[in-house]
Amino acid sequence: MTYTDYATGEPVVDTKAPKGPVHERWDKRRFEAKLVNPANRRKHTVIVVGTGLAGGSAGATLAEQGYHVVQFCYQDSPRRAHSIAAQGGINAAKNYRNDGDSVHRLFYDTVKGGDFRARESNVHRLAQISVEIIDQCVAQGVPFAREYGGLLDTRSFGGVQVSRTFYARGQTGQQLLLGAYQALSRQIAAGNIEMHPRTEMLDLIVVDGRARGIVARDLITGRIDTYFADAVVLASGGYGNVFYLSTNAMNSNATAIWRAHRRGAYFANPCFTQIHPTCIPRTGEHQSKLTLMSESLRNDGRIWVPKAKGDDRPPNEIPEDERDYYLERIYPSFGNLVPRDIASRAAKNVCDEGRGVGPGGQGVYLDFADAIERMGRKAVEAKYGNLFDMYQRITDEDPYRVPMRIYPAVHYTMGGLWVDYDLQTTIPGLFAIGEANFSDHGANRLGASALMQGLADGYFVLPATINDYLARNPLGDRVDAGHPVVQEVLAETEDRLNLLLSVDGGRTPDSFHREVGELMWEFCGMARTDSGLRKALERIPQIREEFWRRIKVPGTGEEFNQSLEKANRVVDYLELAELMCLDALHRSESCGGHFREESQTPDGEAERKDDEFAYAAAWEFTGTGEAPTLHKEDLVFEYVHPTQRSYA
């Protein structure tokens, strides 16, 4: 049986989402969920993996509630999680602008923006909670941008027509993360959180069908240890680094969620990846990662390419009537503010037509000349100064004088571990929050919604729902290191690392990562085809085979060894890549960030097939390289009726 001959299993059903009017569901669930007696909470241990917006906020909040939290991050400090790099802002339905915003509109925009592949219950809850997040962050001292009257400022973002994005210059993620980190720090000092920095989760311990702990490696000493808990929360982020080049941090990885998947957690919609339209184009072979320029730039910058193919004049010498402001032309009502997937694909299309600019024709202009004329250089500087500086530092070009060059890059993964309304995976006791789960963004995430979801999950959703699980699973049955299952998982982890160290071949971990990444970008990137995906599915097992034959990892496992860390992450990318391609292959419709060339409208827009694909695809692991089993969760739209998205 080949990998593509997957079987379709029982549908997966979200049994936790309450019925009834959508705006009452969260209240209802919170009321129905069992609670843990405050006095008993300290007897419960919860493991949280990751300290980004989701993990940091969850760890702090669970500790505040009285749980004993054991938390991990691979970075040297919880403050460095990659949420810190989010630039643009965070959405909230505060309607401070009186511009017609409401919880229902944020809900509607998110379901529509996600191209009708998200769960209505979850999205509505997210919109409801959005307002509380802003309150919470302001109370923590997050220095959001303010107006002269002392009230909070907002701006608009792609895919919406209201101004609901709160921001802290171009560093909103940093400020929100530091808020969560500080809350976490307070709990660490209070002794409620046992923090393990520079410690990476390598496997999940499942005993009697319940998540009971993790295996983790101390990255300084190399010591592999087991940690036990009553519940495990994965907040380890997305898997965009499977593409090698992405806007993710260099060490962001998929190991925690992939290992959980291998232990039984379903992986949902792995092919839903977001390609962000405004990144700095790559400069050469040496490129190690890509840098995003905030989407907020599209508020004032105009995107264009020359009308003629191969026009290599400098941008300032191309007269106005020989420029094609293609987003404004194709989408007159949203113009440069169309959702990310649409903006990215449009950029790819004009580049494919041979009208791209810069080295290799892989770029389009983002021009601020009009904005500078209209607002004055000072105002542009105040709004985007740090982004312009960053651009200039990287490219050595002055964006005040020459238009920026941008190109799409992998940025976010909407897919992730399948979770129910309680954010629990298919393994009881294993929860996934933030980018690590699949739940709220459907096939495309709107700008400024990742921060919202991470914090909603961590501050408000998980701390309410995890009680129910803990309350229903009484204390007492402790698992310890001597348990045969634990011994087995530990031995498997040790064997894997030892094998990596012993192959001693002729290729570096990075070279394999780059190879699989380029393959994914070509065949499972912005546009996907049946034949391309099949090619990739043929190639991936070959790369994997070569990996285990030719990998070279210097040093030992009993020391600080960054090559070993990297190699172990690549092992998981080489398996995850295969599932992503299979998911992309099976979903022969286009939706959101998933664009199948076979499924497009006559004018080249993504064409959904709601009759066939109005479901979340949750995959069950059956063995490395073996066809997984597909479980469908049917998506029901009671409030936002699927239509062809139109931003024209």
Add this chain to the structure above:
Amino acid sequence: MARTVWDSTLGKKTVMAVSGLIMLLYLVVHMIGNLKIFFGAGEFDHYAHWLRTVGEPFMHYEWTLWLVRIVLVAAVVAHAVSAYQLSRRDIRARPSKYVHKRPRASYATRTMRWGGVILGLFIVWHILDLTTGTVHPGFRPGHPYQNVLDTFSTWYGNVIYIVAMLALGLHVRHGFWSAAQTLGAGSRTRDRALKTVANVLALLLTAGFIAVPVGVMTGVVS
């Protein structure tokens, strides 16, 4: 509170700032008094005698002078002990140096530390020379004008004094501004003004003090 202050690096810095400012105030007065030497032995010696009778009849002979001396000794000791302890701490905090050296990195720190040591040694010599006369052959108590002339008619007397006064200038220049920061008096808008005051003070003090040996050397004072 005293304990918290003394145990903290910030507290010790505060002690240094306050004691430094006390000494600075004294130096300004001292420098102005010194300039009287340009008006002849009578006026200078009279002034020196007056220093012993300040505050009479409320104060007894030399009481005020001793009071000032006690405050100054306390300030010097506090300044030096904090400086010593802080320096020890600083050196411990950075035990290994960078292989790639950059000269300017510790310019201010070095001039403050070595300048401080030079000034400390100078104070001792200065007191033994012109207050007690211990190291001053032919010292005549009650005749400061003649004693000063004596000191500055030797080459080493001039060298020691002038070097020390240059060190003082540098010390005051960074020290005054630094004290203002330590006491939280600096701000973005006030920074220029503070730096200017520091520079002017340093210049005036150095020039005022050095004027005396220069006066003696050039024969203006004789």
Add this chain to the structure above:
Amino acid sequence: MKLTLRVWRQKNADAEGAMSTYEVDGISSDMSFLEMLDTLNEELILKGEDPVAFDHDCREGICGACSLVINGDAHGPERTTTCQLHMRSFKDGDTIDIEPWRASAFPVIKDLVVDRSAFDRIIQAGGYITAPTGAAPEAHATPVPKPDADFAFEHAECIGCGACVAACPNGAAMLFTSAKVNHLNVLPQGAPERETRVLDMVAQMDEEGFGGCTLTGECATACPKGIPLMSITGMNKEWLRATRKVSKR
């Protein structure tokens, strides 16, 4: 470009370290400094040698992980993080010295990687506002004057990289600590813990073995986020104010 690198190599915390010399060739001026080190490491791995360990993560200048002293300057010759430093700042044939942050509060873990957990403990001592989740009032309940909000933001920009400590001849953590004190103490939300925050954070800073401030200004010059030296003055003022106030309680 062809370059000679002299890199601090140290097997682990207890081992003796020394500078080792490496040649790298084919370096493009568009490369970032860390991509240049990647190139070196790829070669070292294939030669069966131990690659140079260094901390790095976001490579966008915001996570604060990267931490190299390049030719004696924390983060190198440009005022930015190491990851945002590009090879166009160097010339063909240059010799570049690369060393770890040096401070006794930042012990070396391996090669160019140091332990900066002392910073976390300073934050844990008081670098937060106590606002348990759920207890927050409506965001607009307390307006914050824009100048105060901007002042807070300017200090909140600190990425905790430790360049200030590395650059300081005294290994002082004043700029790091003061950035957080100023950020939180200027906000109305931070007022209830204003005194304890600064006292506890400064006490922890001392406890960690950082040096004192001699106002050389090296920290502010090295800071990739431009936290101003005046930040330290602000903290001194807060500390004196808190010392007076607390002694009266």
